[in-house]
Amino acid sequence: MNLNEAQRRIRWAIFIILAGTAVLLTILDRTGNMDEALNFIRDPLTVITKWTSARTDTVADALEGPRNLQAARDEIAQLQARVDALERENEELREVQGEYQQLLDLFNRTRQEPTFTRLTASVIGRDTNPSLRSIIIDKGSEDGIVVGMPVEGARGLVGQVFRTTAHSAQVVLVTDNASSIPARLGTSRATGLLRGGGLGGVVSIDWIDLKHEIAVGEVVMTSGLGGKFPQDIVIGRVIEVDRREAELFQRAIVQPAVAFDSLEIVFVITSFRPVDTEIFSSPPGG
Amino acid sequence: MGSSIYLAVPVMILLAVVQTAVLPRFPILGLIPQLPFLVALSRGLLRGVNEGIVWAFIGGICLDLFSVGPVGATALAFMFSIVAVIWIENAMPANRFFIPIIMAALATLIYLFVYFLLLRLLNYPSNWQLLTDLLPTALLHGALVLPVYWIMSFLEQRFRPRPVKI
Numbered sequence: 369m370n371l372n373e374a375q376r377r378i379r380w381a382i383f384i385i386l387a388g389t390a391v392l393l394t395i396l397d398r399t400g401n402m403d404e405a406l407n408f409i410r411d412p413l414t415v416i417t418k419w420t421s422a423r424t425d426t427v428a429d430a431l432e433g434p435r436n437l438q439a440a441r442d443e444i445a446q447l448q449a450r451v452d453a454l455e456r457e458n459e460e461l462r463e464v465q466g467e468y469q470q471l472l473d474l475f476n477r478t479r480q481e482p483t484f485t486r487l488t489a490s491v492i493g494r495d496t497n498p499s500l501r502s503i504i505i506d507k508g509s510e511d512g513i514v515v516g517m518p519v520e521g522a523r524g525l526v527g528q529v530f531r532t533t534a535h536s537a538q539v540v541l542v543t544d545n546a547s548s549i550p551a552r553l554g555t556s557r558a559t560g561l562l563r564g565g566g567l568g569g570v571v572s573i574d575w576i577d578l579k580h581e582i583a584v585g586e587v588v589m590t591s592g593l594g595g596k597f598p599q600d601i602v603i604g605r606v607i608e609v610d611r612r613e614a615e616l617f618q619r620a621i622v623q624p625a626v627a628f629d630s631l632e633i634v635f636v637i638t639s640f641r642p643v644d645t646e647i648f649s650s651p652p653g654g
Numbered sequence: 655m656g657s658s659i660y661l662a663v664p665v666m667i668l669l670a671v672v673q674t675a676v677l678p679r680f681p682i683l684g685l686i687p688q689l690p691f692l693v694a695l696s697r698g699l700l701r702g703v704n705e706g707i708v709w710a711f712i713g714g715i716c717l718d719l720f721s722v723g724p725v726g727a728t729a730l731a732f733m734f735s736i737v738a739v740i741w742i743e744n745a746m747p748a749n750r751f752f753i754p755i756i757m758a759a760l761a762t763l764i765y766l767f768v769y770f771l772l773l774r775l776l777n778y779p780s781n782w783q784l785l786t787d788l789l790p791t792a793l794l795h796g797a798l799v800l801p802v803y804w805i806m807s808f809l810e811q812r813f814r815p816r817p818v819k820i
């Protein structure tokens with residue numbers, strides 16, 4: 369066996385061992401046998417991520433500042449006003465106003481639905497894979513978060529808790545491919561299944577009965593069917609209707625109410641426990 | 655390769671944190687590049703397939719810790735793509751400009767395709783439309799690999815000079 373042959377064998381051995389390890393990890397993860405070990409690793413990472421996220425927000429806000437300042441400078445130059453002091457003051461006021469608006473939105477949302485107990489959480493990370501749509505929040509099982517709890521923002525439904533560690537949780541967004549939420553339209557009262565389109569895809573409601581006349585602009589809300597989400601949480605608005613008379617059902621394209629890319633604060637609805645309806649799908653006596 | 659593993663673990667953990675907490679705040683044309691993937695690929699192109707595989711595995715596992723996807727799937731997809739492109743690269747003329755660009759775009763497509771297949775295999779809902787939506791990511795990686803490759807090449811020469819043959 370010459371040197372090249374030996375190197376090739378070593379290369380294949382490394383690949384097979386690591387690929388085998390990855391497959392084993394995948395199987396263990398999918399069967400839930402690795403949750404504790406993963407949580408043990410994820411928890412300290414959450415602390416680092418939270419710290420990094422907070423610093424990133426500061427930097428990002430500082431970088432966004434000059435753009436606003438530039439716009440303000442142009443305006444001030446046109447008006448022949450005093451430049452520096454006003455710009456600074458203007459910028460500070462804008463920031464305060466932005467924070468105020470966000471808090472007002474959150475407050476209004478809580479006031480609209482006082483029946484639910486909510487836990488406020490900050491978004492500290494986003495899914496690392498471009499194929500998947502999820503966020504990481506800074507509250508976990510020790511804060512009372514349980515897998516399956518619905519998560520909403522100031523403007524509407526965000527998603528559902530998928531996995532928790534002691535101090536963080538991963539939330540699958542309504543825009544993810546795996547997302548499937550029973551929905552109802554506000555005016556026509558038609559029901560269907562809202563599906564996320566993943567990256568670049570559209571969020572749509574499938575399986576809407578043709579007897580319903582759906583209008584563009586109708587509000588889409590959770591229907592509560594299936595017991596996984598509470599009723600009447602706003603999801604978005606209908607922006608397009610795909611209706612073909614030859615088919616049994618129609619489809620509506622939905623614009624989510626939440627701007628997922630700029631999401632910073634969310635509510636976890638802790639008083640709602642998803643209902644396990646699997647028992648009803650089993651045949652009697654089965 | 656031994657010391658490379660000890661270096662790969664902290665580097666990839668750091669990059670995974672950056673990937674989840676920093677890069678989403680600064681998208682490029684609405685896209686978020688996968689820095690750990692570019693680093694693992696550059697490492698493979700610079701130091702050979704063995705190191706590429708190890709860095710891809712560690713990078714993939716680190717990324718999976720922050721993803722709702724199955725742990726290990728990204729590592730598998732990374733490894734397959736990097737092995738494939740380095741195998742192809744060996745049959746191509748050496749070039750420090752075009753080769754990394756082509757290899758990064760190609761590796762990204764292979765990685766995303768393998769990951770997509772794994773998701774389907776594991777009954778994770780996904781549609782074929784997703785693949786075409788990910789094409790811009792491959793182009794972005796093609797554009798961004800050069801700075802990553804050159805920085806890593808510089809660090810490689812700075813901290814690990816090649817032995818001189820007399």
